[in-house]
Amino acid sequence: MSVTQLSSPTPHGGAAPQSTGAPAPVLQLTGISKRFNGIVALNGMNLNIRAGEVMALIGENGAGKSTLVKTLTGIYQPDGGAITLDGKPVSFGSPQEAMAAGITAVHQETVMFDELSVAENIYVGRQPVTGTARRIDWKRIEAEAEALFARLEVDLPVRARVKDLSVAQRHFVEIARALSQEARVVIMDEPTAALSQREIRELYRIIAQLKAAGTAVIFISHKFDEIYQVADRYTVLRDGNFVAEGNLADISESELVALMVGRAVHQAYPKEVAAIGGPLLEVENLCHPTEFDGVGFTLRKGEILGFYGLVGAGRSEVMQALFGMTADVRGTVRLDGKAIRVTTPEEAIAHGIAYVPEDRQHHGAHLTMPIMHNITLPILSRIGFFLLGGKRAAETAIARHFSEQLELKANHLTQHVAELSGGNQQKVVLGKWLATEPKVIILDEPTKGIDIGSKAAVHRFISQLVTRGLSVILVSSELPEVLGMADRVVVMHHGRVQRVFERADATPERVVAAASGIELVENNLEVQ
C-alpha cells in the first residue's frame, strides 16, 4: 500500500500560483475553511483561477469539491480564509450576491424552473420591464435569449418549456444564463454526467468559447480523458485540504491519481477475522434499462463485500434492485444456491435480505416515531396483530435487546428518533434491520454524515456482524472505509462492474483508477 506523505499543504508537481509572466488571477481563494458541527469539510483550501483558463478541480468523493463550490457560490459562508475577485476581497452572503459578482454555477442539480420557458429561465427574477405598468418586456427577453443561443451556436427554441429539454439542453440554458449575467467565473460540476458523446463535444466547444471570451471556468469531473481534453490546469484536493496545483501538461494520469488518494494517516479499522465460507448470495447478469447492466458478483458467508464507485456509478441502484425496489430488473439471483425472485422489499425481508438505505432521514428512520416502534416496524407481523398485553411486552423486549447491543444512547425507548444524534439514528436503523434476522445485510453509506466516534462504533458493529455469521455488503464512497473493512472490493463504473479486487490487491490507486474507468499502467505494481 503506497501512502504519499503530505502532512502540510505543499504545492506539488506544479508551478507556484504567481509564476513569472502569468496574469493575476480573477478569483483567488486562500486558506478557506468550513466546518459542519465540528466535522471539517474544508481546511485551508487554496484556489487560483485566471481569466480565460479552465481549471480542473480534482478529488475523490467527499474531498470537499461540492463544499468548495457551494462556498464560492454563496450557498455556504466560509468559517475562515479569504476570497478575492479581481484583487478585491469579497464575501458572498447569499447566492444572489455571488451571481451579481459574476460567479455562476452549472450545478448537477440544476437551478431550473421546469414549467417556465427557456427564455424566461434565463431571466427569471430579473426580467426587464417597460412602461409605467412595469410590464415584462417579453419581446426583449426572447430576442436576447435568441441572441445568446446564436452566440453559443446552439439551436434551442426559446419558447419551449424547460421540462421538455434534454439534460444537455438544460446545461446550455444555464450557460446562457451565466453569459447573460456577464459571468467572470463559471463553475461546471460534472456537466457531462448524463450527456451523449455529441452533446459533450458541443459542451467542449462552448467551453472553448467561454475561454476565448475571457471567462474563467472551473471544471469538475471524475473523467480523466475529459479533464485532459478540456482543462489547462488542475487543483487537487483531498479530505478538505489543498494538495497540489499545476499545469495538466506536466502531469500524468497516474500521478494525479496518486495525489488524489495519498493519505497522511492510516486509520485503524476494527476488522476482525471471520471465517469466510461458501457462496451465499450469487448475482449474475443483473440488468436494468437505464441504471446498470450485466452486474454480477458473489457474496460469501461471513464476508464483508465492499462496493466502491464514484457517486452516481449505480451502486445504490443495484442494491435497491436486489431489495426488490426497482421495476424492470432482469438477471439471476441465487441465495444459498437456490434461485430467488424478489419483486418487493417484503419478499426480500422474507428471504433474509436487509437493506439499510443511504439517506436515513428520508428512507431509513421514521423520525417522528419512538425508537421502539422504529426497531419493531419490519417484524410487527411476527409479534402479533393486536399489540396488547404480552405481545406489547415482547415488542419492548425486542427493542431493548437491540438498542443495548448497539450501545444506543437515548433516554428511553419511547423517545422520538428525531431527537437523537445522527450516529444514534443510524444505530436505530441498524437495529431495525437486525431485528428481521437477516442473512445478508446491505449497508448503503452507513457512516455518511455522522461524527467520528459514532463511525467507529458502526465499524466495530459491522465487524461483529460477520463474526456472528452474517454477510455484509458495504456500499461506501469513503475509500479508507472500504479498504479498511472489506474482504473484497467490487468497483463499479457507469452502471457496470469495472473490477473486483481481493483485499490484498486493493490499493487506493488501483481502486480509484478502476472507479474512474481508467487502466493504470502497472508495471511494478502488478501482483498476480
Added chain:
Amino acid sequence: MNLLKQREFLLALMVVILIGLVGLRAPVFLAPSSLANLVTDSTLLVMLALTQMLVIVTRGIDLSVASNLALSGMVAAMLASHNPGLPLTIVVAVAILVGLGLGLVNGWLIGYLQLPPIVITLGTMSVYRGMVFVLSGGAWVSAHQMPHDFIAFPLTRLLGLPHLVWLAAAMLALMAFLARHTRFGRDLYAVGNAPQCAGYIGIPIARRLLWVYGLSGAVAGLCGYLWVARYAVAYTEVAYGFEFTVIAACVIGGVSIGGGIGSVPGAMLGALFLSVIGNALPVLQVSPFWQSALTGLVILIAVLINARGKTSRGRQILPLHTNDMKSAA
C-alpha cells in the same frame, strides 16, 4: 392541432358540449335570458377561482376565502344598514380593505413565519367564520335593513350587462396581465415550480406570498360585498363551504395542487364548468344532492387527466451511446 392539445381549449369545448347536451333535454336552458343568468351566477366563483389559482400556483392554498367573504360581507352589510347615508364606494372599499387585511394575516404567517398554508388557512377559516357570528351576534341583516343602492349595484346594468359581469371581466383582464406580464405574477410561478431555486435566483419569496394571500383576501372582500348585496341578506353561514367549490374550479381548470402550473383561462373555465352543472341540474330536475357527487366525479376525472405520464423512470447511469462506452472504458 396544437389547439387541441391545449387543455384550456378542451375544457372550453367540454363546457360548450355540456351546455348543448343540457339544451337538448331542456331547450329552455339555451334561452338567452337563461344563459345570461348562468354567466351572472358564475361571476363570483370566477373571481375567487382566479385569485385562488395564483395562490395554488405558489404551492399554497387559501381555505379561508369563503369565511373571509362572509366576514367582509357582514361588515359591509352592517356598515351600510347602520349608516344609510354612507356612499356605496366607501362601503365597498371597506369590504375590500377588511378582506385584504384578513388575507395579509394569512400571507404574513405563511410567507414570513413559513408555516404550512393548509394549516394556517384552515385555522383562519374557522376564526374568520367565528368572527362573523361574534360581530353580528348571530343576527341576520336582511333586505329591508340595507339601503337600496347597496342591493341594486351588482345587478344594475351598464351597456346591457350587469355590474357583476363587468367586474368579473375587469378581474379577468387584470389577472391575465398580472399572471403573464408582471414580475409579481411570474415570481409566483417560479416559487411554486421550484421554491429552493427561487431563493437562489433572488426572488423575495416571503413578500410575494404575503401579497398573493393579500390579493386573495381583497378579492374575497369584494366578493363578500357583492354576494351579500346580490342575495340581499347577510348571516353567519353565507357561502358556507364555498372555498371547496373555488378550489374545485381551479383543479378542474388544470391548476396543479403541486404548484407552478395554472392559467387564467383554465381557472375561469373551471369555474364556468361548475356553474353550468350547478344551473343545469335544477333545469333537468335532478336532485341537488347529485350536484356534489357530480362535482366530485369531475374533480377526480380532472386529477386523473393531470396525472397521466408522470411516472418516473430510473436514473440514466449507463452511457447513452456505444461510442460513449468506448471513451468511458
